[in-house]
Amino acid sequence: MRGPKGQVYTDNREQYGQDLGYSDVLAPCRVDNRGWFADSFQDAVIRGSVTRIRGARFTLYVPVTGCSGWDGTNHYLADAERVPRGSDEETHAEAIADAAATADRCAELEAEQARDHDIKYRAEQEIETEREAIQQARAAVHALAAELRDTPALPPTICSTITEAIKTWREQTRSSVARIRALNDNPYLIEE
Secondary structure: OEOOOOEEEEOOOOOOOEEEEEHHHHOOOOOOOOOEEOOOOOOOEEEEEEEEEEOOOEEEEEEEEEEOOOOOEEEEHHHOEEEEOOOOHHHHHHHHHHHHHHHHHHHHHHHHHHHHHHHHHHHHHHHHHHHHHHHHHHHHHHHHHHHHHOOOOOOHHHHHHHHHHHHHHHHHHHHHHHHHHHHHHOHHHHHO
């Protein structure tokens, strides 16, 4: 399956070509990291690598990305470095370094997208939790109001306790509504 940027989704790094290794190993002068975090918890890392596909007239060095947190890889065939057959080792080494740098940049962009997706997902989950809290508070107030309608006069201490409980539920509801609005406006508040 192809992606919007010409990448091919694959099961593993060696599905298309021979795996040459990770970007930071292949081009240590140009790639100074061991991957990019894919979420705010720093659990998963997206890392670039390079595969080699040999053809009759040329060799392709393909940038590849993969994540430690999920299966599959992306082969960026459109960004592959092409080296004509019969080229010297220096040309191949330069093409490998270029492909490694491209793979690292692709990994960085994928990690940014993954972090954005993770933040938005977590914000949606918190919004849903706040909505459930609002529904529970409303249900509790309605149940209490129904009971009070059927009850004759109550002592003042019980009335004040009930009033305080209703005020607390109202404050919780206001707080939940404010949090929902804030997260809808800016999902990145989930990080605070």
